[in-house]
Amino acid sequence: MKLYITILLLCCLNLHMPLQAQVFEDFFVDKSMRFDYFRCGNSESESIYFDKIKEEPYWGGSKTNLIDKFDYGNHRFRIIDAESGTLIYSRGYCSLFKEWQATEEAQNTSKCYAEGIHFPYPQKTVKIALDSRDKNGEWVQQFEYTIQPDSYTIQKFTPVGEPFDVIVNGDSHHSVDIALIAEGYSASERKEFEAACQYFAEQMFTFSPYKENKQKFNIRGIWIASPESGVTIPGKNRWINTALSAKFNTLGSERYQMIDNLQIVKDIAASAPYDIIYVLTNTDKYGGGGIYNFYGISSAQQTSSTGKVYIHEFGHLFAGLGDEYVGGTEMNEFYPLHVEPWEANLTTLTDFDKKEWKKLLKKGTPVPTPAKDSNLDKVGVYEGGGYMQKNIYRPYIHCLMNHFNVDYFCPVCSKAIVDMIDFHCK
Numbered sequence: 554m555k556l557y558i559t560i561l562l563l564c565c566l567n568l569h570m571p572l573q574a575q576v577f578e579d580f581f582v583d584k585s586m587r588f589d590y591f592r593c594g595n596s597e598s599e600s601i602y603f604d605k606i607k608e609e610p611y612w613g614g615s616k617t618n619l620i621d622k623f624d625y626g627n628h629r630f631r632i633i634d635a636e637s638g639t640l641i642y643s644r645g646y647c648s649l650f651k652e653w654q655a656t657e658e659a660q661n662t663s664k665c666y667a668e669g670i671h672f673p674y675p676q677k678t679v680k681i682a683l684d685s686r687d688k689n690g691e692w693v694q695q696f697e698y699t700i701q702p703d704s705y706t707i708q709k710f711t712p713v714g715e716p717f718d719v720i721v722n723g724d725s726h727h728s729v730d731i732a733l734i735a736e737g738y739s740a741s742e743r744k745e746f747e748a749a750c751q752y753f754a755e756q757m758f759t760f761s762p763y764k765e766n767k768q769k770f771n772i773r774g775i776w777i778a779s780p781e782s783g784v785t786i787p788g789k790n791r792w793i794n795t796a797l798s799a800k801f802n803t804l805g806s807e808r809y810q811m812i813d814n815l816q817i818v819k820d821i822a823a824s825a826p827y828d829i830i831y832v833l834t835n836t837d838k839y840g841g842g843g844i845y846n847f848y849g850i851s852s853a854q855q856t857s858s859t860g861k862v863y864i865h866e867f868g869h870l871f872a873g874l875g876d877e878y879v880g881g882t883e884m885n886e887f888y889p890l891h892v893e894p895w896e897a898n899l900t901t902l903t904d905f906d907k908k909e910w911k912k913l914l915k916k917g918t919p920v921p922t923p924a925k926d927s928n929l930d931k932v933g934v935y936e937g938g939g940y941m942q943k944n945i946y947r948p949y950i951h952c953l954m955n956h957f958n959v960d961y962f963c964p965v966c967s968k969a970i971v972d973m974i975d976f977h978c979k
């Protein structure tokens with residue numbers, strides 16, 4: 554029996570180790586392909602329209618973990634080798650469109666958002682499939698397109714941003730590469746942006762679990778001058794001509810500072826190898842946002858809680874963490890109560906068994922768990938989260954995904970962050 558297990562293990566090693574190492578080189582080359590499209594619709598419908606394909610100079614992601622293992626996000630894309638039908642790359646993500654769908658405006662009108670995804674550049678003909686979750690949380694394919702990687706229609710371009718190192722610890726394929734992009738800094742304000750990038754890095758690594766994993770991160774600033782200094786605040790009728798057209802009052806929320814057009818952001822990010830995009834805006838007005846595997850953004854010149862804002866938004870952007878607070882949004886019932894949220898730190902208790910979170914509950918913990926002082930340091934299932942008072946639950950009484958009165962992530966959020974760091978660094 555022992556011998557059998559040894560042989561079996563050896564077989565597995567022989568089969569899997571070289572295969573994993575070969576897959577990237579068998580199907581991809583070390584640069585990126587960008588697929589741009591429009592996501593259009595209203596509160597009830599969603600359609601994808603093709604826009605263009607671009608070739609980007611760098612691939613900053615893993616060459617080993619090609620298939621997404623987390624199943625986070627409201628959308629995902631799959632790259633399929635056309636000849637064999639093999640899935641060769643996939644990633645989940647979220648979008649501003651999905652948030653907009655939950656607004657009142659989306660009940661009365663249809664709208665398009667320009668989006669783009671990027672993946673390692675395929676060697677041979679591939680199919681790209683775009684999927685979204687339906688109202689029951691099940692994946693439904695929205696769109697399919699065949700790409701010939703040698704087609705003359707694929708746009709070659711030189712990204713216009715100027716990258717510089719903030720912290721570079723290792724090879725891009727084995728690191729989390731963060732691109733910090735300048736927004737609202739005029740040509741004479743480059744020094745201020747460079748200082749903001751340094752501050753971002755300092756702040757990020759003062760919080761666990763980032764500080765213990767600092768060596769696994771690369772942070773690069775990407776400089777782009779805006780024609781004018783400052784940011785747009787429509788609610789104050791203040792309109793500034795900036796590189797990315799970021800603006801407050803997104804989706805009717807005064808502090809929600811976002812960028813409608815992801816393609817412009819990705820055009821600048823492509824100046825360096827990157828996994829994650831975070832935009833630093835030249836304003837002291839509190840606000841920002843982060844969307845899973847899409848982009849994050851917040852005010853760089855704001856003086857209070859800046860570091861906590863950075864890592865809170867980074868929690869959404871990087872690990873797909875949900876907000877653990879109640880209220881604070883204009884969105885109508887963002888989480889349907891008959892569906893288990895895909896976020897690691899929220900549950901409706903419809904399918905709690907599949908959550909990693911459940912493994913962190915001590916034996917005998919009541920579910921739901923009463924939010925009393927003696928439970929402050931206990932992982933439980935506490936009612937209130939995902940903007941709702943009732944029927945949605947969070948893992949810990951306090952957490953940086955809930956509010957800024959504490960300076961720690963709860964054990965469930967911490968584990969989700971560490972798992973994602975490890976996934977990027979293989």
Ligand SMILES: [Zn+2]
Binds near residue numbers: 948953954964
């Ligand atoms: Zn948490």
